[in-house]
Amino acid sequence: MKESTSVIKKLEQAKQWVQEAGQFLRENLAEPLEITEKTRYDDLVTNYDKAVQKRIISKILQAYPKDFILAEEDEKKVEFSEQISQLWVLDPIDGTTNFIVQKDDFAIMLAYFENGVGKFGIILDVMNEKLYWSNDHAAFCNEKQLHENVAPLHQSLLAVNAYMYRTNTGGLLDLSHHTLGVRSCGSAGISYTKLLDGKIIGYFSHLQVWDYAAGMIISEKLGFVTKALDGENPHFNGREMVYTVPKRLLGLIQEKMQGSEN
Amino acid sequence: MKESTSVIKKLEQAKQWVQEAGQFLRENLAEPLEITEKTRYDDLVTNYDKAVQKRIISKILQAYPKDFILAEEDEKKVEFSEQISQLWVLDPIDGTTNFIVQKDDFAIMLAYFENGVGKFGIILDVMNEKLYWSNDHAAFCNEKQLHENVAPLHQSLLAVNAYMYRTNTGGLLDLSHHTLGVRSCGSAGISYTKLLDGKIIGYFSHLQVWDYAAGMIISEKLGFVTKALDGENPHFNGREMVYTVPKRLLGLIQEKMQGSEN
Structure with missing residues (x-):
């Protein structure tokens, strides 16, 4: 299947937007943060989450005014849908607590879907300046194919x-x-970079679509599959327990999650 | 209190030995490993743990043939004791599983005691080439004071x-x-580097003396204290549950470990 020229162009632009946003964060890391609690005391957002989101959304809409965008820090979000012919999914800072406390181990994530089909994903490990991304046929870290x-x-x-x-939960301890x-x-984003690097074999968490969309799309190119805890495909709406594991170990892993003995 | 010239000299030599061992590991990371199980299937040692230990021990004994060495991979270990006037404590690769699986997040650790008193500690985050160390009065990362x-x-x-x-255990979840x-x-070593960087406020684990000796000594210079789970000082013999936290939060932390409510 050949990738369309328009998707290739979008990917190249999106990589540049994410890189620029990462540079902006690295340059401003020493500045004081404005921190706001969202749902509870440990669910935090900063002025930098909002600033990165604003920068990237404005770039997308400038280039593609008719595209839809589902972004973590939007008050009113579009719903993920196969009806949407061009949908961007953005997490401006994934691992906000790490960003605040550690100034490390956080990511910018951007994914692009056409009619519900993931076309490419991008994860920037901001502090290590490592950009993980996929095109139609392969996954990369910076310019190196994975x-x-x-x-x-x-x-x-x-x-x-x-x-x-x-x-x-779901037999994860088992x-x-x-x-x-x-x-x-x-950080989901950093966890996905470890998966892509072969440092971990599976990632299990309780995530929103902007937390796993990019990781799911990129990791598919390396033989991984992303499932909801019930074994079905994630539904892409609302917070959901999901996991990403090698497709060829899926049966074994699901068996061990059901608590079968050693 | 003035540091003796001989301790300063030992510190400078030790930093160099650890750096050289780190370089050796980075240069050989692509080579196949010989992996051996120690006590159980997930307690592993490699030929590189043994090679690094041998290199550093031979350097110490060449320079200081009368000094004692307590090293993780020794079959027959000396016991930590205040009676020993010059004792080195070595963990050649801390985070061996990470070393094997991730090729990242592992450390070389070396500590030096005189009559039971920690004189200096050294932790090398091998892959990030960050050397954490302390002298008599301060803690450093590479040449930058922390x-x-x-x-x-x-x-x-x-x-x-x-x-x-x-x-x-010990009210850690509380x-x-x-x-x-x-x-x-x-990895204990990598956890201690995060503590020294201010990324985490406390580290809780089940450790041997070679896992926490260097971290304990370095972190003291930044106001941290290392305790056994019962609140006493660690006994430095055998595996023990210990934690390192800021001295000025010790009372509060111990209170929260006793499960007092919000």
């Missing part, structure tokens, strides 16, 4: 949402006993 | 051992509810 690199489950690590892990252990870094 | 940087508990993150967290959350990276 390749499938799947170790056996028992020689691998998982990235997990701490709550799901400790409460064994599954973890069949691996070398779990890691938790507080 | 400074105390303690946020309020409820605006901070913890690094935790996943098992202790999920089982609420404590975590008074913070912005937990992170888990699979």
Whole structure:
């Protein structure tokens, strides 16, 4: 299947917009933050989440005024739909708590869909200046093509949402006993970069579509699949427990999540 | 208190030995590993743990043939003791699983004690080429002096051992509810570097003396204190649950670990 010229052009533009936004964040990291609580004391947004969102949205709409945008910090969000012929999904700062507290381990994520089909994803590990992205046929980190690199489950690590892990939601704790252990870094975007780098074999968390859209699209190029906890495809609306694992280990992983013994 | 010339000289030599060992690991990262299970399937050692240990021990003994060395991969270990006037404590690769699986997030750690008193600590974040170390009066990352940087508990993150967290050992889960959350990276050394950078406010894990000796000594220079789970000083012998937190928050943290309500 050949990628259309217009999608290739969008991808190149989108990579540049994300890179520029990352540079803006790195240059302003020493400035004081305005921090606002959203739903609860540990659900935070800063003036920089909003500034990055504004910058990227304005670039998209300037170039493609008819496209739709689903962005984390929008008060009124469009709903993800297969009816929308051109839809951008944006997380301006993924891992906002890390951004505030650690000044590290946060990402900018942008994904692009046509009629519900993911065309490309972009994840920028801002502090390490690593841009992960996919086109129609492959995944890349900066200009280097990434390749499938799947170790056996028992020689691998998982990235997990701490709550799901400790409460064994979906059998995640059971599954973890069949691996070398779990890691938790507080950012979906950074977790997906570790998956793409082959550092972890699976990522399990409680996510909104802007948290997993880019990671899902890019990781598909390396043989990963993203599922909701019930084994179905994610529904892309509202917060949902999802996981991304190698397609060829999906059966084994689902078996271990059902608590079958060693 | 003035540092003796001999300790200053040892520190400078030790920094160089650790840096050289780090370079050796980075240069050989693409080579195949020989992996051996120690106590169980997820307690691993590689030929590189052994090679780094051998390199550093031979440097120490060449320069200081009468000094004692307590090293992780020694079959027969000396016991930590205040009776030993010159004792080096070495972890050749801390985060061996990360070293094997991720090729990232592992550290070389070296600490030096005189009659039970920590004189200096060294932690090398190998892949990021960041050397954390302390002398008699201050802590450094490479050549930059580090400074105390303690946020309020409820605006901070913890690094935790996943098992202790999920089982609420020592009230760690209770404590975590008074913070912005937990992170888990699979290496004591890397966790200590995050503590020294101000990215986390406390580190809780189940450790051997070579896992926390260097971190304890360096972090003291930034106002941190290292305690066993019972609130006493660690006993430096055998695996022990320990935590390192800011001294001026110790009372508050111990209170929250006892499960007092919000």
